[in-house]
Amino acid sequence: MATATLSATQLLPLSLPKPSQKPRHANFPFQSLNPSPRLFSSNGFVSNCSPIQALLNSTPITTEAGSEPEPFTLRQICQSHVPDHVLCRMEELGFVVPTPVQRQALPTLFSGRDCILHAQTGSGKTLTYLLLVFSIVNARRSAVQALIVVPTRELGMQVTKVARMLATKPKEDELEQKSCTVMALLDGGMLMRHKSWLKAEPPTIVVATIGSLCHMLEKHMIKLEAMRVLVIDEVDFMFSSKQVSSLRKLLTSYSSINTRQTVFASASIPQHKIFLDKCIQQKWTKNDAIHVHVNPVEPMPSCLHHRFVICLKNRRHETLLSLLQSDAPQSAIVFVGEQSEKSKKAGNAPSATLLINFLKASYEGYSDILLLEEDMNFNSRAASLSEVRQGGSYLLVSTDIAARGLDLPETTHIYNYDLPRTAIDYLHRAGRTGRKPFSDKKCSVTSIIISKERFVLEKYENELMFNCEELIV
Numbered sequence: 001m002a003t004a005t006l007s008a009t010q011l012l013p014l015s016l017p018k019p020s021q022k023p024r025h026a027n028f029p030f031q032s033l034n035p036s037p038r039l040f041s042s043n044g045f046v047s048n049c050s051p052i053q054a055l056l057n058s059t060p061i062t063t064e065a066g067s068e069p070e071p072f073t074l075r076q077i078c079q080s081h082v083p084d085h086v087l088c089r090m091e092e093l094g095f096v097v098p099t100p101v102q103r104q105a106l107p108t109l110f111s112g113r114d115c116i117l118h119a120q121t122g123s124g125k126t127l128t129y130l131l132l133v134f135s136i137v138n139a140r141r142s143a144v145q146a147l148i149v150v151p152t153r154e155l156g157m158q159v160t161k162v163a164r165m166l167a168t169k170p171k172e173d174e175l176e177q178k179s180c181t182v183m184a185l186l187d188g189g190m191l192m193r194h195k196s197w198l199k200a201e202p203p204t205i206v207v208a209t210i211g212s213l214c215h216m217l218e219k220h221m222i223k224l225e226a227m228r229v230l231v232i233d234e235v236d237f238m239f240s241s242k243q244v245s246s247l248r249k250l251l252t253s254y255s256s257i258n259t260r261q262t263v264f265a266s267a268s269i270p271q272h273k274i275f276l277d278k279c280i281q282q283k284w285t286k287n288d289a290i291h292v293h294v295n296p297v298e299p300m301p302s303c304l305h306h307r308f309v310i311c312l313k314n315r316r317h318e319t320l321l322s323l324l325q326s327d328a329p330q331s332a333i334v335f336v337g338e339q340s341e342k343s344k345k346a347g348n349a350p351s352a353t354l355l356i357n358f359l360k361a362s363y364e365g366y367s368d369i370l371l372l373e374e375d376m377n378f379n380s381r382a383a384s385l386s387e388v389r390q391g392g393s394y395l396l397v398s399t400d401i402a403a404r405g406l407d408l409p410e411t412t413h414i415y416n417y418d419l420p421r422t423a424i425d426y427l428h429r430a431g432r433t434g435r436k437p438f439s440d441k442k443c444s445v446t447s448i449i450i451s452k453e454r455f456v457l458e459k460y461e462n463e464l465m466f467n468c469e470e471l472i473v
């Protein structure tokens, strides 16, 4: 069976360098295994969209004699694939220079290969797969042609927003040709309204949680026969969730690899070689599926400063308060563990609620301290997030519901009020900061632990290859 991976993970020694020992060839796998994309044409760089693009286009590209120039803007990588109005919107939104995952994966994706996109949190995987989607769908065709499956309603709303922003056409262009429509088919959404929409005119792109999607499939309200691209975001999380059987059904029964291109994305894909083999064996992907692994020796962004504080179990509230007072972060997320069933049954208040009450009473750094947790209804969840997105300054207290995929780029500080359960959970929580791809501004991740938990944190340090500094508060 021919499997391929754009990574050198399996060649690495067991004791991998920690980020402080800067890897000598962080991008080596890409350079060696993925030949430079050759998407240039003699008139290929002409754009009339944005001043920044015009400036970049006018910059002469110096290359060694005889060699082809490396594309250095997203437009150059995408222009023979993605419609011009999408590229213009992309540039208006500030996406001009490709991030490493975009530079590395887009040529492979445009070549039609199924792909496992494996790159750090905040590295720009969403734009990567959306550009593929826009390169494939045809707005004139009235059928669902792209499906993006996400684990939570919150992430779904975020992806839908970016897709809609990219799809928007100037009014005068819309008269000539309509834009792609994007439907958010998410848990807690108004499925009745969606049913009428699907009946009247199917959207081009659907962003869905697996529960809502399967409901629509079972009721024969949505048809996937015309689907040409399927993206499963946060794939490792999806495969470890309760909905795995529905996901398998989607990959094999509701659609076929022969008619679609399949993309799996995540910042963490444990045992990725086995996963890739399984994808091929199970016919979730075609035989030549590829694993694009960006910067495998550094699983977390290098701009993160990891710290920990040891305190007594009954002093966590006060310890967090002292940290907030000394850091005075503009925008921060405090992660708390989910309440156990036992504690719920005993009628205890969730620790997130107790913490919020404490902070509201004793910390004056924020006008709004917001809560996000599973047990809140969807409207309150949406209200918390929209407040966070609007305000320049926020303190969000959340369970792991905010740990996957959520993009709040202004967040500079993460606090683990409770230690995450696994190294992967640590990686995703930490990845809610350091989300500005071209900024190396330091952001911090601070874990509040009791002395017994130090060895757990050490285990995460080894697994994820980072160093944690002890703080004395």
Ligand SMILES: Nc1ncnc2c1ncn2[C@@H]1O[C@H](COP(=O)(O)OP(=O)(O)OP(=O)(O)O)[C@@H](O)[C@H]1O
Residues within 6 Å of the ligand: 074, 094, 095, 096, 097, 098, 099, 102, 119, 120, 121, 122, 123, 124, 125, 126, 127, 266, 267, 404, 405, 406, 407, 409, 431, 435, 436, 437, 438
């Ligand atoms: N080419 C680009 N130039 C500038 N900013 C970008 C570019 N691509 C993406 N971004 C920004 O980077 C941030 C992170 O992108 P995105 O949400 O896609 O990360 P991700 O890789 O999906 O992370 P996660 O694994 O945490 O979900 C977003 O705020 C996005 O707008």
